[in-house]
Amino acid sequence: MFVGFDPHHHIRVPGLPLNLLGIPCGKPYVSSSCFFGWSVVQLFFFTSPPLPVPPVRACSGRRINTLSHGEVVCTVTIRNPTRHVYTGGKGCVKVWDISHHGNKTPVSQLDCLNRDNYIRSCRLLPDRRTLIVGGEAITLSIWDLATPTPRIKTELTSSAPACYALAISPDSKVCFSCCSGGNIVVWDLHNQTLVRQFQGHTDGASCIDISNDGTKLWTGGLDNTVRSWDLREGRQLQQHDFTSQIFSLGYCPTGKWLAVGMENSNVEVLHKWFVSTGKDNLLNAWRTPYGTSIFQSKESLSVLSCDISIDDKYIVIGSGDKKVTVYEVIY
Numbered sequence: 001m002f003v004g005f006d007p008h009h010h011i012r013v014p015g016l017p018l019n020l021l022g023i024p025c026g027k028p029y030v031s032s033s034c035f036f037g038w039s040v041v042q043l044f045f046f047t048s049p050p051l052p053v054p055p056v057r058a059c060s061g062r063r064i065n066t067l068s069h070g071e072v073v074c075t076v077t078i079r080n081p082t083r084h085v086y087t088g089g090k091g092c093v094k095v096w097d098i099s100h101h102g103n104k105t106p107v108s109q110l111d112c113l114n115r116d117n118y119i120r121s122c123r124l125l126p127d128r129r130t131l132i133v134g135g136e137a138i139t140l141s142i143w144d145l146a147t148p149t150p151r152i153k154t155e156l157t158s159s160a161p162a163c164y165a166l167a168i169s170p171d172s173k174v175c176f177s178c179c180s181g182g183n184i185v186v187w188d189l190h191n192q193t194l195v196r197q198f199q200g201h202t203d204g205a206s207c208i209d210i211s212n213d214g215t216k217l218w219t220g221g222l223d224n225t226v227r228s229w230d231l232r233e234g235r236q237l238q239q240h241d242f243t244s245q246i247f248s249l250g251y252c253p254t255g256k257w258l259a260v261g262m263e264n265s266n267v268e269v270l271h272k273w274f275v276s277t278g279k280d281n282l283l284n285a286w287r288t289p290y291g292t293s294i295f296q297s298k299e300s301l302s303v304l305s306c307d308i309s310i311d312d313k314y315i316v317i318g319s320g321d322k323k324v325t326v327y328e329v330i331y
Helices: none
Strands: 033-035 059-069 075-079 084-086 092-097 106-111 119-124 129-135 139-142 153-157 163-168 172-179 184-188 195-197 205-209 216-221 225-230 235-241 245-253 260-263 273-279 281-288 293-298 305-309 312-320 323-330
Touching: 059 293, 075 312, 084 216, 084 312, 084 323, 129 163, 172 205, 172 225, 205 245, 216 245, 225 245, 235 293, 260 281, 273 305, 273 312, 281 305, 281 323
Parallel strands: 075 305, 119 163, 163 205
Antiparallel strands: 033 273, 059 323, 075 084, 084 092, 092 106, 119 129, 129 139, 139 153, 163 172, 172 184, 184 195, 205 216, 216 225, 225 235, 245 260, 273 281, 281 293, 305 312, 312 323
């Protein structure tokens, strides 16, 4: 899964907001997001014009709701079957019930960080009762969502000043945290302890994904590399060098291919259909391997984060105009 983030976090003056097409100060916020829909992946460089392709299941999308978060939205995730959306921005995660399309008010707010610090990633455990949140802080917070009012169960503390991305093992026993210094920290969620660190990236580890069988990890970094890791042996398997910083990646569910999104706006991509977003304000859904457009929607500011529901029926995006938009995929 691809995650949008601020690649210049480590040089941003504390307390100043992100520069996001209308928010003054600092370096521009550069975002790239790409998520896989259903089926197999193929590595692909886009060409113009696109080649004709046979029909694919996902044929269009329609906007069904807009959620006014109130701050720049850096991360989103969606939960099935209860249809809750979690949106992370400045200092907090807001929880939305999208079962009714007209709902405009969050059902709860999780105050995770200091008010001036941004949430960078939030991930649900498969039991849908636990949320892990990371951002511009040395701690990850673990939230119990099963109580009438969500509450913090525990916090995990590392030496890294920020977490850019999170991943959860398929068995829910382990959490992987991408640190601003480049390390990948491995947490035992049952014992709430740090059990290992993968060291290799020479600059911030920006994005992460894990294979369905839980044996392989993929990470991308600001050092222009993508690396794969053997989780059974605890060692790096491969390193792929690029000419641009890596902002996002997604590992194919079949285990054959990987998609990589880069700072230079290139995406090397996958199969059936996928979604890409970026600082051009656009949400694009594509057929693969040919890159034919399925549908497109334009937001008023940069799209910073994106998620697709497990059943491929909903797309949620967070943007710089302090709101989240929910799309229903029409087949």
